[in-house]
Amino acid sequence: MLGILVRRGADFAAAEDAVQDALVEAVRVWPADPPRDPKGWLVTVAWRRFLDATRADVARRRREGLVDDEPAPGPASAVDDTLQLYFLCAHPSLTPSSAVALTLRAVGGLTTRQIARAYLVPEATMAQRISRAKRTVSGVRLDRPGDVATVLRVLYLVFNEGYSGDVDLAVEAVRLTRQLAAAIDHPEVAGLLALMLLHHARRAVRTAPDGSLVPLAEQDRGRWDTALIAEGVAILQAALARDRLGEFQAQAAIAALHADAPTAAETDWVQIVEWYDELARLTDSPVVRLNRAVAVCEADGPRAGLAALAALDDALPRHAAVAAYLHERDGDLATAARLYAEAAHAASTIAERDHLTRQAARLNTRRGR
Template identity: 85%
Template structure:
């Protein structure tokens, strides 16, 4: 049986059980048991289609029936929960599963405001994405036991939340973007998984910001192969080999973005995607439309008033109007802002003040959030120091 099919069915099967009265934690366990059983049973020749009576005719209905039985068995085995048997009642008759898709409500549940962002991301990957706890732990580089505890706490936190309560699309999108930015580690590509889940979300809700996030992910993902060199060092955007960018993803991202912008309900992710599209659309770094990028950052500042957005805007201003204009735009920002020192160093280098730039690059390296960025900034400082001595 196709693993992709199983994972795509996971959220809707789980949502059916929760709507029928199962608490989230018990329902999620039952669905995982059903998935294991599906791999065992559907892997046989008969289940692959040699008989018209096989579960392949209605995979979702088959999974719902098996998961519900597992939930009933677990409930009846727990004497402390016997009073709940009136709720679970009779097992539903076999047959095609109902056409109602509760996937959207499940996204809302997994991104509930009571959860921390990291817990919401882990629960989304488990319940909506269908990943195992071991896969999620490997992706986040933490012990499996640690991730199991995190997911268990998250499941307990949302177990009392009704599935039909209103949810916040913005919270769901922030969780998905958090997953996307984790990138790749272990045997799970979280960036690709986030794109898959956002596509799934876009299929069940008409919302321009969902499209905007999907477009942003595709446009960023298109440059992934060129972001690091063979030795693992960072490659700045201006130095990336644009011939290696994924043009199909860029074209799809731009098309999705245009459809979102046509709704005339601008949001943060649409504006970010517009900036990414301008970078992706430029044949060379020198041909980048920095003036229009500044205009989109102005929109982002209006929407979010986020200091990181203002920092990125200052870089764009430095490119569009010159480094001194960029430095002036930085004046209102506190120097404790992440990457602030690196931006100041870059703008001083553009302005020809190599001594100041070298000193600031070295200072920024000491503040870098990860080893790759620290090494990159250290090399920038060394490059300028060597150049000044010759």
């Protein structure tokens, strides 16, 4: 609906308001009188709301001549505008970070809190960033697609939120990335698709029937989706052969090494550390360095992992959880239990909080014995 209204000439903020009005009207009307063509009904009502708001606003009267007449009643187009809308929200007038934030909020379905967590900033800061982005594009005709790299970043973050279990967006992100890979021949687009497929192949076993998290080392690898793994590896190999390495290809290479190991004990951690080094060079991300510390622990021992962790800010999300794991591996159960409890207190999801709480309880029980 947003895509249709924007394509007809509505500015983004006004289109978003009109769509929300139409959805509220649907909640009110549909239980007693459901439409035969729900999408067509919603588009028609949203367009009328947009025209009414445009005519009522004196500052926008000059734009009335730019909008098309109301379309004749009939079935709505079945064309999927979602990916196109992602590109339009990545507008050249916005900075990449603002474009990503706006798209995640308005199109991707993420909450402001989820976006703030992904960017490691306070929720209030992210709310201001999104508001500024909306003001920037207010009155700007979204007819120039933005940068592919910005769209890739949006799809990556949408997939991560879906994969975390907070919202079920992973399948949608994979679908849109497949569309993008079919339209654009670029190794980083292929790298992102490979990364998604390799992670998604493990989704069915990431949680137990009771909803609790299952760490990678404890997952039933026989239940991983081998078809998705094979597809992801093939896509990644073709991308890497082009010798234009990017961060999504590097992340996919790490995921492929995990997928290739028959058991957790047979994981090639030395090569994973090397890929994390490449990824850190490409991104200079503290989150990458945090994950690298775990890989270093597995490859060279817990003392080496703790040394790698010491260089990082302990305010980083998941820092306490990683430190707890490394101290446990080093045999310091008291410190590990305390850090697991701290990490549980700061956890962003119930499943993560419960998992970390159980880890702290497990170590305290061992110490008691």
